[in-house]
Amino acid sequence: xxxxxxxxxxxxxxxxxxxxxxxxxxxxxxxxxxxxxxxxxxxxxxxxxxxxxxxxxxxxxxxxxxxxxxxxxxxxxxxxxxxxxxxxxxxxxxxxxxxxxxxxxxxxxxxxxxxxxxxxxxxxxxxxxxxxxxxxxxxxxxxxxxxxxxxxxxxxxxxxxxxxxxxxxxxxxxxxxxxxxxxxxxxxxxxxxxxxxxxxxxxxxxxxxxxxxxxxxxxxxxxxxxxxxxxxxxxxxxxxxxxxxxxxxxxxxxxxxxxxxxxxxxxxxxxxxxxxxxxxxxxxxxxxxxxxxxxxxxxxxxxxxxxxxxxxxxxxxxxxxxxxxxxxxxxxxxxxxxxxxxxxxxxxxxxxxxxxxxxxxxxxxxxxxxxxxxxxxxxxxxxxxxxxxxxxxxxxxxxxxxxxxxxxxxxxxxxxxxxxxxxxxxxxxxxxxxxxxxxxxxxxxxxxxxxxxxxxxxxxxxxxxxxxxxxxxxxxxxxxxxxxxxxxxxxxxxxxxxxxxxxxxxxxxxxxxxxxxxxxxxxxxxxxxxxxxxxxxxxxxxxxxxxxxxxxxxxxxxxxxxxxxxxxxxxxxxxxxxxxxxxxxxxxxxxxxxxxxxxxxxxxxxxxxxxxxxxxxxxxxxxxxxxxxxxxxxxxxxxxxxxxxxxxxxxxxxxxxxxxxxxxxxxxxxxxxxxxxxxxxxxxxxxxxxxxxxxxxxxxxxxxxxxxxxxxxxxxxxxxxxxxxxxxxxxxxxxxxxxxxxxxxxxxxxxxxxxxxxxxxxxxxxxxxxxxxxxxx
Numbered sequence: 001x002x003x004x005x006x007x008x009x010x011x012x013x014x015x016x017x018x019x020x021x022x023x024x025x026x027x028x029x030x031x032x033x034x035x036x037x038x039x040x041x042x043x044x045x046x047x048x049x050x051x052x053x054x055x056x057x058x059x060x061x062x063x064x065x066x067x068x069x070x071x072x073x074x075x076x077x078x079x080x081x082x083x084x085x086x087x088x089x090x091x092x093x094x095x096x097x098x099x100x101x102x103x104x105x106x107x108x109x110x111x112x113x114x115x116x117x118x119x120x121x122x123x124x125x126x127x128x129x130x131x132x133x134x135x136x137x138x139x140x141x142x143x144x145x146x147x148x149x150x151x152x153x154x155x156x157x158x159x160x161x162x163x164x165x166x167x168x169x170x171x172x173x174x175x176x177x178x179x180x181x182x183x184x185x186x187x188x189x190x191x192x193x194x195x196x197x198x199x200x201x202x203x204x205x206x207x208x209x210x211x212x213x214x215x216x217x218x219x220x221x222x223x224x225x226x227x228x229x230x231x232x233x234x235x236x237x238x239x240x241x242x243x244x245x246x247x248x249x250x251x252x253x254x255x256x257x258x259x260x261x262x263x264x265x266x267x268x269x270x271x272x273x274x275x276x277x278x279x280x281x282x283x284x285x286x287x288x289x290x291x292x293x294x295x296x297x298x299x300x301x302x303x304x305x306x307x308x309x310x311x312x313x314x315x316x317x318x319x320x321x322x323x324x325x326x327x328x329x330x331x332x333x334x335x336x337x338x339x340x341x342x343x344x345x346x347x348x349x350x351x352x353x354x355x356x357x358x359x360x361x362x363x364x365x366x367x368x369x370x371x372x373x374x375x376x377x378x379x380x381x382x383x384x385x386x387x388x389x390x391x392x393x394x395x396x397x398x399x400x401x402x403x404x405x406x407x408x409x410x411x412x413x414x415x416x417x418x419x420x421x422x423x424x425x426x427x428x429x430x431x432x433x434x435x436x437x438x439x440x441x442x443x444x445x446x447x448x449x450x451x452x453x454x455x456x457x458x459x460x461x462x463x464x465x466x467x468x469x470x471x472x473x474x475x476x477x478x479x480x481x482x483x484x485x486x487x488x489x490x491x492x493x494x495x496x497x498x499x500x501x502x503x504x505x506x507x508x509x510x511x512x513x514x515x516x517x518x519x520x521x522x523x524x525x526x527x528x529x530x531x532x533x534x535x536x537x538x539x540x541x542x543x544x545x546x547x548x549x550x551x552x553x554x555x556x557x558x559x560x561x562x563x564x565x566x567x568x569x570x571x572x573x574x575x576x577x578x579x580x581x582x583x584x585x586x587x588x589x590x591x592x593x594x595x596x597x598x599x600x601x602x603x604x605x606x607x608x609x610x611x612x613x614x615x616x617x618x619x620x621x622x623x624x625x626x627x628x629x630x631x632x633x634x635x636x637x638x639x640x641x642x643x644x645x646x647x648x649x650x651x652x653x654x655x656x657x658x659x660x661x662x663x664x665x666x667x668x669x670x671x672x673x674x675x676x677x678x679x680x681x682x683x684x685x686x687x688x689x690x691x692x693x694x695x696x697x698x699x700x701x702x703x704x705x706x707x708x709x710x711x712x713x714x715x716x717x718x719x720x721x722x723x724x725x726x727x728x729x730x731x732x733x734x735x736x737x738x739x740x741x742x743x744x745x746x747x748x749x750x751x752x753x754x755x756x757x758x759x760x761x762x763x764x765x766x767x768x769x770x771x772x773x774x775x776x777x
Contacts, residue, residue, distance in 0.1 A: 037148045040127050042066055042163055042173070044295030044505055048266055050304045051341070051500075057260040059270065061292040064172035066505070067186055069159040072174055075191045077158065078233075079198035082226040085119040088158070093120045093149035094142045120145040123161040167197060168204030169251070181209065183249030191233065192241040195223040213246050220246070262307045264347030264361040269300055269498050279502055279511040295505030301341035301497055306334060306623050310344040313618035317611055318579070321349040329582045330615060331362035333481040333496075334575040334623065339515070340485070340494030343573065344623075345478075348582065357582045367460045367474035368580060372429045372541075373556030373565040374452070374471040376487060376529055378438055379422050381451040383525045385442040392419045393440070395433035401466075410435065410466060418706070418724055421690075423532035427540035429555060431470055438469035445469075454520045456482035456493055471556055480567050481576035487529060488552070488569030490633060491521035523633070530632045533568065538664070539719065542566060545613035547620045549629035555609045566612035571630045573623060577612040667721060669711025670704050675725050678704045688720040702728040 045060030069077070081088045087095050095118050117125070124144045129137060148157060167177035177197050178186040189197070199219035200207045209216035221242045228238040252258070260266070273280055273291055280287040280294075290296065310332045320327030334344040347361035383389070397416030400409045415430025425433035438448055449464040457479045462468060475483075478496060486493040494517045502511035533552035536542040541555045545566055553568020558580075567576040665686045670678035679689045699705065706724040 037128070037144055037151060039152075039160065041505075042127075042160075043293035046291055046294060046296035046298060048269060048298045048300060050262075050300060050302050051343075052304070053299075054304055056262060056300075056302070056304075057258070057266060059292055062172050063170045063176045063180070064163070065175040066163045066173065066295065067175045069155055069162070071185075071187045072159075072162055073187060073189055073194060075233075076162075076174060076186070076189055076194035076197065078227055079191075079194045079223050080162065080201065081119070081158075082230050082232055083198050083223045084122070084201060085117075086226070086230060088119050089154060091118060093145035093147075094118060117141075118145060119161050120149055120157055123157060123164060124148060126164050126166075127160070165201055166204055167200050168208050169210065180252060181248055191237060192220065192224070192244040195227070195241065196220040196246065199223045209246055209248060210251065213248075217246055259352050261304050262302050262345065263351035263359075264363060265300070265302050265307070265342065265345040265498070267347075267359070267361055268342075268345065268364065269298065272498050273298070273502075277511075279499075296510075297501075297503040298499060299501040299503075300499055301336075301339075301343065302345070303343040306344040307346075309622040310334065310346050310619050313615050313622065314346060314349070316618055317615045318349075322353060322355070328579050328611070329362060330611070331477045331578045332575065332615065332619065333363050333477045334573050334619070335481045335485045335496055337485040337489035337569060337571070337574050338494065340482075340497045340517075341500075342478075342496050342498055344575075344619075360582060362578065362582055363477040364459065365476065367476040367479070368563045368578060369471050369473075369558035370475045370480055370565055370567075371471035371556030371558045371563065372431070372434075373480060373554045373567045373576075374468065374473075374475070375426055375429065375434050376533060376554055377452045377455055377457075377483065378434055378443070378448050378469045379426055379529050379532065380455065380487075380521050380525055381448045382422055382437055382440065382443045383528055384451070384521060385447060387422065387437075387440065387442055389423065389528055390421055392421055393425065393433045393436040394418075395420050395425055395430040395436070397432070399432045399435065401435060401439060403466075412470070423528075423535070424720065426529075426532040426554070427535040429536075429541045434469045435466065438466045449473075451521075452483075454493070455486050456480075456520075458482075471558060477576045477578045480565070480578075481574055484553075484567045484569045484576060485574035486520050487526055487533075488571065488574050488632070489517075489526075490523040491519060491526035492517045493520040527633050534632065535719065537568070541609045542568075542613050544609055545617045545620075547617050547624070549624070550632050551620070552632055553613075553616065555613060564610070564612050566609070566616040568616060568620075569632075570620070570624065571632065571634075572627060573620065575616055575620060575623075577616045577619075579611045579615070665717050665719075667707075667711050667719075669707075670723070671707055671711065673704055675702050675704060675723070675728070678707075678723060682721050686717040688718060689723060690720050691723050691725055699726045701726050 042064060043060075043062045044064055044066055045058040045062075047058050048056045050056055085095070087097070121141050124141050128144060129141055163173040163175075166172055167174075167180070169180055171177045171180040174197065175186045177200070178184055178189055178193075181197070182189065182193055196209060196216060196219075199216065199222065200209075202219075206212075207216050207219045224233070224238055224241050227233045228235065233241070270291070274284065274287050278287075280290040280296075314330045314332065315321070318327050318330055321329070329348060330346065331348065332344065332346040333342065335342055345361075345363055347363040348358065351358055395415055395417045398411070398413035400411050402409050412432050412435045415425065415428055415432055417424070417428055417430055417433070420428070420430060420433050422437065424430075425437070437443055438445060445466045445468060446464045448468060449462040452462045452468070452473075452475075457473075457475050459476045459479050460474045462473045465472070467473075482493070482496050485496075494515070497513060499511065500513040501509060504510050530552045533554055534550065536554050537545050537551055542553050545551070545553050545555075545568060547570075549570065551568055551570050553566060556565035556567070557563070563578065563580040565576065565578050567574075569575070667687065668678075668681045668685055670681055673681070675691070679691075682689050702725065704723050704725050707721055
């Protein structure tokens with residue numbers, strides 16, 4: 001286009017300018033009659049905090065943090081006004097002079113070279129309207145800008161603008177921009193930094209200091225010149241600032257690569273807020289919108305010190321995780337029994353790693369077989385059903401139990417001790433004994449399954465079949481920690497808790513945790529189970545879990561050794577540990593399939609009493625360091641059960657007393673000795689005695705054939721030693737004719753304490769031939 005042609009069009013352009021001004025004046029008139037503009041709420045990230053107030057991470061859809069205008073330095077306010085809207089403090093939302101100047105310059109250029117929009121109009125366009133560039137939309141923008149300034153102060157409008165505009169690289173608002181480009185909060189910006197940010201606003205991509213620092217420097221200096229021309233800075237400030245180099249902070253890692261502590265716990269917090277409660281709204285969309293854009297402060301129960309100790313305990317016991325495919329995975333959950341607060345959660349070895357199941361939380365989900373860690377639940381069901389603590393159950397090395405017409409018989413092996421009480425069989429983890437217990441008419445699979453749900457197995461289905469007694473039903477690590485927390489809290493169940501408080505962006509509390517609990521079992525039942533589980537640690541299958549203070553626990557190993565557990569508690573913490581493979585792995589046995597959390601699982605060839613018990617011990621020792629030891633439970637005088645408890649058997653004497661792990665004794669070896677002599681030796685050592693008679697052809701009568709625990713071991717004082725003895729010899733015949741016929745004497749069992757007669761026979765079993773050595777758990 002020639003210069004002459006441009007001049008020839010100026011009258012027409014002048015008419016266009018006049019028309020534009022007239023349209024804007026019309027908009028001004030219309031704005032006077034419009035209602036106040038409702039201000040939108042900017043998206044802000046929500047922040048998740050640990051129990052001590054430490055920031056863990058932020059959840060965002062946009063990287064934005066709103067700040068009040070008082071926190072924005074004057075240099076940044078002036079820089080933005082100077083380059084974007086120099087008459088901001090004088091106009092009423094639409095700058096007629098700027099519009100006229102822009103129209104003329106656009107006409108001269110033959111294109112839209114300058115917009116003429118004020119800061120108020122820019123905010124309206126960004127926050128309230130679309131990016132459509134039409135005359136009608138421009139008129140709507142002007143009308144809303146005029147209405148906005150009529151109802152709100154200039155300071156508020158500038159604050160809204162500075163918190164809304166985009167600065168490139170995912171940063172919205174001045175706070176996010178300051179942190180992204182300079183690594184500081186907005187109030188710490190200097191003059192040249194403020195000018196650089198103000199220069200980005202016009203074209204974030206073209207003036208990106210990371211992509212084109214020279215273009216960003218030129219734009220910054222334009223801003224500084226405008227500030228000098230408007231007397232916002234002195235000549236000295238200007239000269240110093242334009243010579244300053246551009247120094248940027250290292251770019252932050254993408255959100256998906258930013259590491260933060262307790263990531264699996266954070267996932268559970270998000271899951272609870274989005275799907276487990278209506279704290280954030282009634283619909284999934286509403287809850288997600290508020291979580292990612294609502295600027296919430298979410299306070300949680302996690303103890304980051306305990307979290308670190310849990311991760312260290314696993315790393316110390318399983319140092320090959322992530323390196324050696326033969327090293328199994330592990331998960332750990334630790335709960336405060338009296339509050340239900342989840343204090344530590346490890347759901348896998350590297351949430352931010354590259355392995356295929358890195359963000360699969362092994363502590364929750366579909367669960368895994370808990371093995372014998374389920375047995376305390378069976379014991380609780382039996383005691384509540386009225387089964388006497390002194391009742392004895394058959395415990396052969398293996399047995400086959402008929403399951404009724406058309407059903408396969410139940411074959412069980414492991415834990416052959418002849419017979420034992422509920423507690424004795426728990427200590428040695430006798431499978432055959434607990435199979436007999438769950439099959440007892442007073443107990444049953446239905447009662448046991450109901451007890452499991454009541455104690456805290458709520459995330460997975462508990463089938464009502466006898467095999468659950470040996471851990472046939474899957475359970476999550478979280479649920480198992482909850483079960484043991486209930487046992488350690490006098491039978492009172494407090495649901496596991498992740499979030500204690502949620503505060504919205506205005507400072508209003510929208511959720512405050514309230515304590516809830518239910519009496520799952522009576523304290524008396526919990527107190528009878530505790531000594532047995534203390535025996536598991538002191539002399540049973542879990543000796544590697546010893547922590548040098550009163551503690552109760554139970555090992556668990558699934559069939560084919562695919563899962564290993566140790567779960568236990570003190571008064572302060574209840575912790576469950578699982579060890580196994582999240583996916584089948586190639587560890588030299590031609591099993592290369594990868595099926596997350598589904599069979600076939602890779603055999604780990606360890607038991608609950610090894611890796612899991614060692615992890616549990618390391619963690620609990622470290623977690624309770626400096627905490628004075630306490631008994632497993634405090635003496636209680638009365639209790640108020642919330643469940644109906646069946647009356648005890650007549651042969652019930654008294655609840656078992658907790659063992660004192662601070663005093664241990666060596667078990668004398670009494671095999672082959674006479675019953676009286678053996679019982680005396682055991683009692684002098686501070687032990688209790690129980691006797692079972694067995695007929696062995698050719699054996700000398702009245703002698704000890706076997707004992708459990710065996711001789712030479714260390715056990716707490718007061719532990720009951722089970723003796724298998726042959727019947728005593730018959731009494732000598734009498735020849736006195738006048739004497740009445742002698743009464744058949746009771747078999748000589750001088751070691752049996754005075755008390756009620758022995759219980760009746762238990763459910764009969766059909767012995768099966770031994771199938772290899774019994775499993776230890």
